[in-house]
Amino acid sequence: MDTIKKQDGFMSQKLIVLPEHILAEYASHPLIRSLYITDIGYFPQAMHHYRERPEGSPSYIIMYCIAGEGWVRLNQNKLHQMHKGSIIVIPANTPHAYGSTESHPWTIYWFHMRGENAPAFFEGIDSFTASSQVSVEKSTQIIELFHESYELLEKGYSLNHIIYVSQLACHLAALIRFSQQQPKVPKSRQNKHDIEESLQYMSAHIEQQVTLQELAEQAKLSVPHYSMLFKDATGYSPIDYFLRLKIQRACQYLDLTNQSIKEISLQLSFQDPYYFSRIFKKIIGKSPSAYRDTRKG
Template structure:
């Protein structure tokens, strides 16, 4: 099957092992009149595991905010023409009433938890998110976070009775706060440790070439210790993470500039355009040329 044939298999939902709940209109009306949870409440939630061909576009946006939390794999998220890569241990919140298009990687399909939430407090919560940069935000892996998602989902699946909806939405608010205030809750989650310092160093130097040995030495760690700490925090190797950053930077150049692929490749420190193209296609599911053409057509 060719890549072109594969890209036609777009799916909004219907994945093996998926979980999804969408509240019916009468339940939404009941929540809107509940003073305890009307200011913040979730109207839909779910989990899509290994969601190959997942592709969702809303040209007029959605009336609720949407949280996407990637636990494995990767994909892309486009909001009002700006594209970013969403990968493992990152989350993004899509603004309400704003055109967007998100899709899973064909070669490394994502697994995502997602929420649609609304209410007057939702606007303030999105403002807190925008202060983090309004782009995919990294969070260190936490088994407890996954357990919380599953527990709250199961509570919601049990009943739409008023008291149950109250505790569900109180817990969802607490869960979202753990995303938005992670640094305040646990400073080491986002900063003040050697691996976060290393990640920041990579982000500031996407046009340089550094070996794992160089990166470990920069943090005064042995290669073995550095690599273990890095994988524990991010779920991937330093080399793979740095390549992902370079590909993400390449996406921006392909989208926003007219630089040739060879020029972009050279600026990112790759002497072999064919090698870079293979890396790009492995992560994005498209060659650099096809990626540019696809977005230029949009």
């Protein structure tokens, strides 16, 4: 049973709860069943907003705070403070409570989602059980996805509308998952670093040789710390990732130019074409010449 301290709405709020019979009718559709929105809302300056679900919700609840402050408690455990830029995913069937502060009431966008792929999107990532920050770029995307979903649902619950909104839900879930998987870096200016900057640096130097020490210095981090953060973010060591970027570029040269394999290897700073071919086959699964002969498009 839900406990709500504020029964009426909030000025300029947006709220849609899809009827259960609509969800039951459409939820098995192959383009919907993977992930779909059941409820969607926007509460601006939601003073006294409070909700408690002792039994949890059958849906995953995504809450994104763009102003003000609030809190979320899961399983009677630690309180997670929410403030501007904070996002949290409340797992399905998890007892929880949340509310806005009285002194600085929050403004939140929220989504309830279900589907076969919901656990794959939202479970197994520690940061989903604690509020964390969203970048300005990702914030804009989340808000745009909300409005596109909401405005389409406002026009009716047709099958085509629900299919489209389901795909927007997948985009949103992937965006949140990607955002939350980024490593948390100490806030001191000396250690501040965004892995995205390393990726841009690698791309800008793709035809050169770059050492691990150089990458760590560019990131203003020690080699061990940088390597750990980079692998947490990408799943690969920095040099392994850089080699993969080089081979990815080699594929483009093989597809789009008439350069020989030796010329391509030298252009990408592989001094030994045989070593280049071995790395290429290890990553792509076939030799450069076999790759070039493969029909594409």
